[in-house]
Amino acid sequence: MSHVLAVLEQRDGALRKVSFEIITGARRLAEALGSEVHALVIGAGAVTGTDGAGRFGADRVITAVGPGFTRYAPEGSATLVAERARSGGYAAVVLAATATGKDLAPRVAARLGCALAADVTDLTVEGGVVVATRPVYAGKALLTLKVTGSPAIVSLRPNVFTPVERPRAGAAETVAVDTPAGRVTVREIKAAAGAIDVAEAPIVVSGGRGLKEPANFKLLEDLAQAFGGRAAVGASRAVVDAGWRGHGEQVGQTGKTVSPTLYVAVGISGAIQHLAGMRTSKVIVAINKDKDAPIFKVADYGIVGDLFEILPRLTEEVRKAHG
Amino acid sequence: MKIAVCIKRVPDSATRVRIAPDGLSLDEAGVKFILNPYDEFAVEEALRRKEQAGAGEVTVLALGPAAAQETIRTALAMGADRGVLLQTDRVPADGLAVARALAAELTDGGFDLIFCGKIAIDDSNHQVGPMVAELLGLPCVTAVSRLEIAGSAGTAEREVEGGLEVVEFPLPAVITADKGLNEPRLPALKGIMAAKKKPLEVKPFQGGVTGIDVVRMTLPPERQAGKIVGEGAAAVPELVRLLREEAKVL
Numbered sequence: 001m002s003h004v005l006a007v008l009e010q011r012d013g014a015l016r017k018v019s020f021e022i023i024t025g026a027r028r029l030a031e032a033l034g035s036e037v038h039a040l041v042i043g044a045g046a047v048t049g050t051d052g053a054g055r056f057g058a059d060r061v062i063t064a065v066g067p068g069f070t071r072y073a074p075e076g077s078a079t080l081v082a083e084r085a086r087s088g089g090y091a092a093v094v095l096a097a098t099a100t101g102k103d104l105a106p107r108v109a110a111r112l113g114c115a116l117a118a119d120v121t122d123l124t125v126e127g128g129v130v131v132a133t134r135p136v137y138a139g140k141a142l143l144t145l146k147v148t149g150s151p152a153i154v155s156l157r158p159n160v161f162t163p164v165e166r167p168r169a170g171a172a173e174t175v176a177v178d179t180p181a182g183r184v185t186v187r188e189i190k191a192a193a194g195a196i197d198v199a200e201a202p203i204v205v206s207g208g209r210g211l212k213e214p215a216n217f218k219l220l221e222d223l224a225q226a227f228g229g230r231a232a233v234g235a236s237r238a239v240v241d242a243g244w245r246g247h248g249e250q251v252g253q254t255g256k257t258v259s260p261t262l263y264v265a266v267g268i269s270g271a272i273q274h275l276a277g278m279r280t281s282k283v284i285v286a287i288n289k290d291k292d293a294p295i296f297k298v299a300d301y302g303i304v305g306d307l308f309e310i311l312p313r314l315t316e317e318v319r320k321a322h323g
Numbered sequence: 324m325k326i327a328v329c330i331k332r333v334p335d336s337a338t339r340v341r342i343a344p345d346g347l348s349l350d351e352a353g354v355k356f357i358l359n360p361y362d363e364f365a366v367e368e369a370l371r372r373k374e375q376a377g378a379g380e381v382t383v384l385a386l387g388p389a390a391a392q393e394t395i396r397t398a399l400a401m402g403a404d405r406g407v408l409l410q411t412d413r414v415p416a417d418g419l420a421v422a423r424a425l426a427a428e429l430t431d432g433g434f435d436l437i438f439c440g441k442i443a444i445d446d447s448n449h450q451v452g453p454m455v456a457e458l459l460g461l462p463c464v465t466a467v468s469r470l471e472i473a474g475s476a477g478t479a480e481r482e483v484e485g486g487l488e489v490v491e492f493p494l495p496a497v498i499t500a501d502k503g504l505n506e507p508r509l510p511a512l513k514g515i516m517a518a519k520k521k522p523l524e525v526k527p528f529q530g531g532v533t534g535i536d537v538v539r540m541t542l543p544p545e546r547q548a549g550k551i552v553g554e555g556a557a558a559v560p561e562l563v564r565l566l567r568e569e570a571k572v573l
Binding site: 280 | 334336337338339340342349360361416417418419420422444445446447448449450451452453454456457458462463464465466468478480481482483484485486487488489490491492493501502503533534535536537538539540541542543546548549550551552553554555556558559560562563565566567570572573
């Protein structure tokens with residue numbers, strides 16, 4: 001029986017949390033196929049956190065260690081994953097649709113000559129074929145696809161495949177590789193202002209034109225901080241286009257599509273292209289002075305009123321709740 | 324400097340999506356189509372690189388229906404020199420099938436740089452650019468928000484979770500453009516007039532093998548409007564209680 005290859009992510013020698021989501025998605029396929037999950041992580045040395053991979057359903061955890069892989073090496077990683085996928089005769093290869101996965105998955109797919117279903121939000125197996133569901137038009141519609149390649153290659157949208165504990169052996173292996181890193185090299189990673197990315201954060205607090213001026217985003221940053229490092233600040237297209245916030249924070253069809261556990265929209269009216277980017281959030285809170293704003297039509301909870309009064313109070317209450 | 328830009332005709336981001344009677348695709352009735360916003364950054368960057376080099380040619384390449392000629396004309400009006408359309412009534416859902424066709428068209432072009440948008444806002448596949456690069460055996464940097472070229476070496480910045488990667492690569496190369504890379508110019512009247520006379524070649528897209536079968540397109544479940552907890556700051560304690568006890572997200 002063909003197994004499932006889960007391609008994990010690490011940074012600075014530590015497994016990234018999204019890796020457990022990848023294993024969870026891979027596990028789902030493996031259960032349906034009656035096969036095993038083999039997790040692969042690439043690094044320049046031992047990767048901490050791999051001992052947790054078994055807990056979420058990895059039968060084997062393979063660490064490929066090579067001198068060129070201190071940082072993400074696009075071409076060398078593609079070579080390693082494609083070789084492994086080919087030699088192992090895998091039924092499916094599962095990655096995450098993170099910045100790295102979005103770069104790596106198409107390269108692997110092209111090398112294997114197999115289709116990639118990117119950014120999927122649901123996965124099943126029907127008649128031995130991987131069936132993936134993925135949002136299109138930034139979430140205004142869902143496309144269900146049969147991925148007929150062998151292997152079927154899928155990348156999972158972050159924050160959707162909540163890690164589920166399904167303990168397996170997680171047998172650790174280390175393989176030394178001499179694969180060249182390739183022509184494209186990551187010289188350094190500059191840390192961004194926010195430690196947590198809006199596309200990955202479990203909580204997103206987003207601001208729009210209702211904040212009136214760039215300096216007022218301090219109120220949102222304070223709220224994000226009150227959530228104890230689990231929240232990222234997001235922004236509407238209007239304020240990004242106005243230059244108030246960086247494009248990396250933009251939520252919407254021409255920005256990022258996010259699915260956090262909690263999305264707080266502050267001073268955002270809810271244009272269709274913004275709603276497309278955040279409608280799959282688990283819980284949506286809207287704060288707006290206009291009770292007829294479209295954002296209230298998708299919000300689970302709303303407060304109508306002056307955000308400059310509401311935000312400081314909310315920050316205080318959240319801080320208390322976390323205290 | 325010889326540069327190619329891969330572009331796509333997509334529905335405007337303000338489009339309200341309705342499903343076509345086939346249950347597999349978008350109902351295009353009344354839909355306004357635009358040049359994919361990320362491809363605008365790609366076209367703009369190509370024009371700037373050509374302008375800096377002082378000489379060269381920018382070719383735009385699209386795969387799509389006959390109406391995508393208008394999309395190509397938009398890029399020509401911005402300043403691109405010539406266009407090629409690989410014409411088909413239906414763009415494959417399999418990005419690799421698209422990439423194969425684009426790569427076959429680009430392979431003998433002798434391009435120093437090939438630009439794409441990092442993602443098309445319709446199918447959101449974010450894969451065609453790096454696939455084209457792999458098929459052509461070229462280095463590729465994806466989702467680039469800053470680019471420097473010096474001779475035959477490039478440095479790019481790309482956003483990753485919580486940071487910016489600084490990436491070095493040799494030319495020729497494929498670059499996919501992110502927002503922030505530049506501010507795309509609006510076509511001027513003179514450019515629009517000139518674009519009408521620029522060469523635009525139309526070739527049939529042959530299709531080919533695809534590894535994706537679309538089973539259905541559906542609308543996502545409607546979100547139920549929730550409740551207005553209250554007005555003003557006085558409603559905050561109740562909101563926090565609901566988030567903790569009812570929604571259980573705190």
